[in-house]
Structure formats: C-alpha cells, structure tokens
Amino acid sequence: MTRDDRGDRGNRGDRGDDVRDDHEASDDDREGPVVAAIEAGAALYNAGHVLAARGLWESTRGALTDRDGPGLDRREPNTDADGDDTKHGDDRLLRGLAAVATATDHARDGDRSEAADHGGRAVSLLEGIDEGYRGIAVEPMRERCRRLVADPGAADITSETAATEPPPIRVHGVAVGFEDLDLAATLSAAPALATAVDAGDEGTLSAAARLAREERGTGRTQVTELVFAFLRRPEARPQIAARIADHVDLDRREQRDVSGLFE
Structure with a gap:
C-alpha cells in the first residue's frame, strides 16, 4: 500500500514520522471512525481473527446508530447522493461485512447450513453497495458468499484450506495487513485484537x-x-x-x- 494510493496513510515502516504525520480528522466526523473500522476490521479478518473483525464492525455500526438513530436499514442506499444516503451506505456495508465474517467463521467450523444462511444475508446486504465504496472490493466477498449459498457442501468452499484462509478483504486494491494500518485504524484494531x-x-x-x-x-x-x-x-x-x-x-x-x- 503506497502513499499515492492512500494519501499520507501508507505502510508505517518508518515509525517516527508516521506516528506524528497521521491523517487529519475529516470534515465529516462520521468518515474517520467508519474508515478506521473498515480498515482495522479488514486487517483482523485477513489475519484470521474473523470474530474480532465482526465485533469491531458491529460495535462501530452500533455507535453510529446510537448517534444517528435507527431505521437506516429500511432504505435503499444511494452512495452518490447526500449525507443520509452515505449514512445508510455505511450502515449496510458494516452489516454486510459482519455477515461475511459470521459466514466465514461457520464455514471454518464446518457448519454448512449456518455458513450458507449468513452468506445469503451477506450477499443481500452487499448487493446494495457499489464496488469500491469506502475503497472496499465488494464483489469478491459477494461471489464467495454466493458460492456458499449455492453449494455449502462444495469441497472448495468448506475444505480446511478454503475455510480457514478465505480470500482476503482488499481496501484500495490492497489485502490489508496490520503493517498497512495508519494510527486511527491501529488504535481501532488493537482492543479488538486483544479479544482474540x-x-x-x-x-x-x-x-x-x-x-x-x-x-x-x-x-x-x-x-x-x-x-x-x-x-x-x-x-x-x-x-x-x-x-x-x-x-x-x-x-x-x-x-x-x-x-x-x-x-
């Protein structure tokens, strides 16, 4: 992940300057926590801590719901429109990511029925999200969950390798790892990692x-x-x-x- 891809939020290999140079808060006070949680959760998920990722995405969504009020899930997202639609897009994306993590956890445990059920929920939620929304590569997750739904007993889905090492979540084209996280995302990921x-x-x-x-x-x-x-x-x-x-x-x-x- 490069600074060209993500502004000043690149690989934090050179620690001193990066700690002081973390990105400034967005004018939209929703964007910072949402982006940090998405990237932190992606790194947790890609490291195999799928339930920690789910917990982070769910708690972030809960905090946003407490602030903005319930009922966003009753509307269809339009990610190109005004702030209310962005709120709904964030809500739907976080719910979809949490469903992906739940489906992955059940697939890893060999619980085919639950993996298919939660995979179907993930597909339904993520179908309403444009590819690249918040930088997320949505289609690979949708496709894997469609396959879980279509044939939960397929060897290439529920085998040990496929279940424990699902396709990584990519943000801005990068399979995010802990080394890619900026300060805000790192501070979001650390408490969640401690649960795992x-x-x-x-x-x-x-x-x-x-x-x-x-x-x-x-x-x-x-x-x-x-x-x-x-x-x-x-x-x-x-x-x-x-x-x-x-x-x-x-x-x-x-x-x-x-x-x-x-x-």
Whole structure:
C-alpha cells in the first residue's frame, strides 16, 4: 500500500514520522471512525481473527446508530447522493461485512447450513453497495458468499484450506495487513485484537488507545509505539501487552492522585 494510493496513510515502516504525520480528522466526523473500522476490521479478518473483525464492525455500526438513530436499514442506499444516503451506505456495508465474517467463521467450523444462511444475508446486504465504496472490493466477498449459498457442501468452499484462509478483504486494491494500518485504524484494531489473542485485554488496550491519542502533538510516542508493536509483533505480544498495562496503570494512578487533590 503506497502513499499515492492512500494519501499520507501508507505502510508505517518508518515509525517516527508516521506516528506524528497521521491523517487529519475529516470534515465529516462520521468518515474517520467508519474508515478506521473498515480498515482495522479488514486487517483482523485477513489475519484470521474473523470474530474480532465482526465485533469491531458491529460495535462501530452500533455507535453510529446510537448517534444517528435507527431505521437506516429500511432504505435503499444511494452512495452518490447526500449525507443520509452515505449514512445508510455505511450502515449496510458494516452489516454486510459482519455477515461475511459470521459466514466465514461457520464455514471454518464446518457448519454448512449456518455458513450458507449468513452468506445469503451477506450477499443481500452487499448487493446494495457499489464496488469500491469506502475503497472496499465488494464483489469478491459477494461471489464467495454466493458460492456458499449455492453449494455449502462444495469441497472448495468448506475444505480446511478454503475455510480457514478465505480470500482476503482488499481496501484500495490492497489485502490489508496490520503493517498497512495508519494510527486511527491501529488504535481501532488493537482492543479488538486483544479479544482474540492470549495477550492483553480489551479494556487495557482501549485505555492505551486513548493515551496514544492524547500523545499526538506532545512529542511523546511511547504508548503509540507500543500499540503499533502489539499489532505487528505477534511473537512479542505478551511482553508488549505487559508494558502497555504498566503505562495504563501509571495513568490511572496519576488520575486518582489528581482527583484526590479536589476531594
């Protein structure tokens, strides 16, 4: 993934400048969280953590529904029109991605009936999404789910290899990995990843994500660097999670000390 493809959000191999140069918030305050969740979820899904990806997409959709109100699913999307249609497109896409993840999980477990049911739901939802909406390559996901529906017992769908290694989700033409995520997407992915691996916990990583956001513009990058490393260095995740927990515990103690001054 290159900076030409994604503005200033390229591969974060050169860490110092990239941590400070993360993309600025969009004028549309919906776009940032949605794009971050889509890309973070794609990286989780492509790494095999399909339920963590589903949880992230569902929680993001829930947060948007809480803010914008229910009922968007009763309308047909028009991704070229006004803000309300963009809201509906985001809602439908997030639901469709969650259904893809659920179908993939059931296929991996060999539950053909459930894989077909959720695959059909994914197809129905994603049929209303234009190819390339939010950068997502929608058709490969639709096609795989159509095949799940058409023949859930087909060896090329439910075999161990096909089920555990589904076609990757591509965003702007790239099969997104953790190394491709910018700061916003990394901070979105880290708590979700903690639910899927034996290192750290979701609450601590959520607190660390808040601390990393607070580091922006201060010249400090300690927590930010650790959160990036938590995603990208699986062999060292337990040690990295322990260091992250130390920073979070220190911040909590400092917050209690400050609160005590005013009691």
